[in-house]
Amino acid sequence: MNTVAKLAATAVALSFATEAAATEWNVSVWGKRRAFTEHVEKLAELVSAKTGGEFTMNVSYGGLSKNRENLDGISIGAFEMAQFCAGYHRDKNRVVTVLELPFLGVENLEQELAVSNAVYAHPAATEEMAQWNAKLLMTSPMPQYNLVGTGEPRDELAEFEGMRVRATGGIGQAFEAVGAVPTSVTSSEAYQAMESGVVDTVAFAQHAHLSFGTINEADWWTSNLNPGTVNCPVVVNIDAYESLSDEHRAALDSSVPEALEFYLSNYGELLKRWDAVLEEKGVExxxxxxxxxxxxxxxxxxxxxxxxxxxxxxxxxxxxxxYDLVMKTLDEAKSGS
Known part of the structure; x- marks a missing residue:
């Protein structure tokens, strides 16, 4: 083989090696980019930067799967990463639903992150998710849910009787316990349900009231009802995770704390603006x-x-x-220990 041929062969070999080293993941989320997805976007940015663009993530907002089917998509390897909410399929992620029990006493996003991390690290959570070929990567910490509604404000428990409310998981159960009628339409369907009168009220965290437009239909918002929140993990396909090179896996793992720190900071800014949003939209x-x-x-x-x-x-x-783990972790988070 002459020198030119050898150089050409070497170039081709290097090209294949480069292609082999590149990793591209598809990530399934829903709705539109918002505070709830900023840690996913930040994770993609960090991983790409740390690997010199060799490990990239394509974040798809509804183009890969319906939000209630993201865990199923992960299980069959239809995509490598996804976000879902436990309340969408409580039978598939029973362990995580402990975090959706009403009135746990979580006061802020930092505490929500702490209790989620503790439960995600429990062997029962790891084992249950493995049944879906899923590895819990990080949570999507959300503040306590509160209601927006139409008509006269409902500020007495008796007024919840017969109230049609969009609420999932433990929050839905809580409202049902006081006579309300919960429905678990997806977040993307909540605005239409409210606009058409299918529901009287919608329980969401602040970012979702903004993102899905329910605040635009609202006459009032409960500032301190705080019945609980929804837990929404980000998971990765186990086979995809294990097939990563050591370098790419390290880039992914090390970026999770940074992505969550960015998420908390970003969401905190939204909460600071919330009163101004209510005033701007004329919501009591x-x-x-x-x-x-x-x-x-x-x-x-x-x-x-x-x-x-x-x-x-x-x-x-x-x-x-x-449950005891959640309470112990919450006490430690509140005491700063």
């Missing part, structure tokens, strides 16, 4: 009386928690241990 800020919240908690928190623990234990899942 409703403060629920402490005795009403206490009554709500009595009717919803203990019975739903006890039923959840019993149900999990009957299925061979350590429900009491998981």
């Amino acid at each position: 800020k409703v403060v629920i009386a402490p005795e009403v919240i206490a009554e709500f908690r009595t009717k919803a928190a203990d019975p739903i928690r006890d039923a959840w623990i019993a149900d999990m234990e009957a299925q061979g899942i350590p429900g009491q241990e998981l």
Whole structure:
């Protein structure tokens, strides 16, 4: 082989090696880019930077899968990473639903992140997700949900009787316990449900009221009802994760804390602007009386928690241990230990 031929062969070999080293992942989320997805976007940015563009992520907003089918897509390897919410399919991610129990007492995003990380690291969570070929990568910490509604504000528990509310998971169960009628339409369908009168109220975190437009239909917003929140993991396909090179896996793992730090900072800015958003859109800020919240908690928190623990234990899942882990982690987060 002459020198030119050798050089050409070497160039081709190097080209193939470069192609082999490149990793491209598809990531399935939904809606549009918003505070809820900023850690996914930041993760993609960080991983690409750390690998010199060799490991890239294509974040798709609804183009790869419906939001209720993201875990199924991960299980069959239709894409490598996805975000989903536990309340969309409680039977598939039972362990994580401990974080959706009403009135846990979580006060801020940092505490929500702490309890989520503790549950995600529990062997029961790892084992259950492995059944879907999924690895829990990071959470999407959200503040406590609150209601927007139309008509006269509902600030007494008796006014929740018959109220049609878009609420999923433990929050839906909590409203049901006080006589409301929850429906679990997806976040993308919530605005239409509210506009058409299918629901009277919608329970969301602040970013979702903005992103999905429910705030534009609202006459009022409950500022302090705080019945709970939804837990929404970001997972990766186990086969895809394990097939990463050591360098690319290290880039991914090391970027998770940075992405979450960015998420918390970004979401914090949104919360600071929230009162201005309400004023701009002419939405009344409703403060629920402490005795009403206490009554709500009595009717919803203990019975739903006890039923959840019993149900999990009957299925061979350590429900009491998981609940105790959440409470212990929350106490530590509040005390700063």
